[in-house]
Amino acid sequence: MSDTRAATQSVRYRERLRVPWWFWPPALGLAALIATEVNMGVAALPDWVPFAVLLPVAAATLLWMGRWEVRVVDGVDGRTEAELWAGPAHLPVGVIARSAEVPKSAKSAALGRQLDPAAYVLHRAWVGPMVLVVLDDPDDPTPYWLVSCRHPDRVLAALRS
Structure with missing residues (x-):
């Protein structure tokens, strides 16, 4: 980029x-x-x-x-759609089928036995909650993203706006 x-x-x-x-x-x-x-x-x-x-x-x-950032950015001059950036990876918002908050209490289950090995994970142990973003992209083998963030409600609101 x-x-x-x-x-x-x-x-x-x-x-x-x-x-x-x-x-x-x-x-x-x-x-x-x-x-x-x-x-x-x-x-x-x-x-x-x-x-x-x-x-x-x-x-x-x-x-x-603490170098990684989570951000949601608008498209460039209206020509491209918004993107979710999690560390070095980015994802167009249009391929997101659904998203949800993973509370701190459910984090170990989401990262443990339930974790799909093909999922993209940006996990920081010192950050409690996470955001789950399920993808609907036939060209991408990644089924979902799990991303640590301190304010999952704000991330989800930014994705949906």
Whole structure:
């Protein structure tokens, strides 16, 4: 997709699946603990080097874990239909047969024994609910999408508008 196309699309819904704030203190604490262990084990290394390396690595890892976005965008200048984007994948809204919210309490069942191996899944464990989008596209072997999102009602409303 070109950048000009992305620039002309209006966004109905957008959500980045970032890690929660309370992931940061344990991750940075663990990095500091490992840096301290390295300091104690390698006397020739300056004390600041393990901290200067491991703390940014921990922060970069947390940012990387929350890199995916879920968004619903309108078509380009009315020529194409709206699309659902879940991470790197996108889907025209016209091929959606039905959609529903998967509450946090039903998530383990949806991702467990009931999961079709051909389904597209964008799951983040720190995000409670999910959206189920059933496809009606004979050219696509994917039967449905399961996508983590914090506000499934807003995603579903954006898909239906």
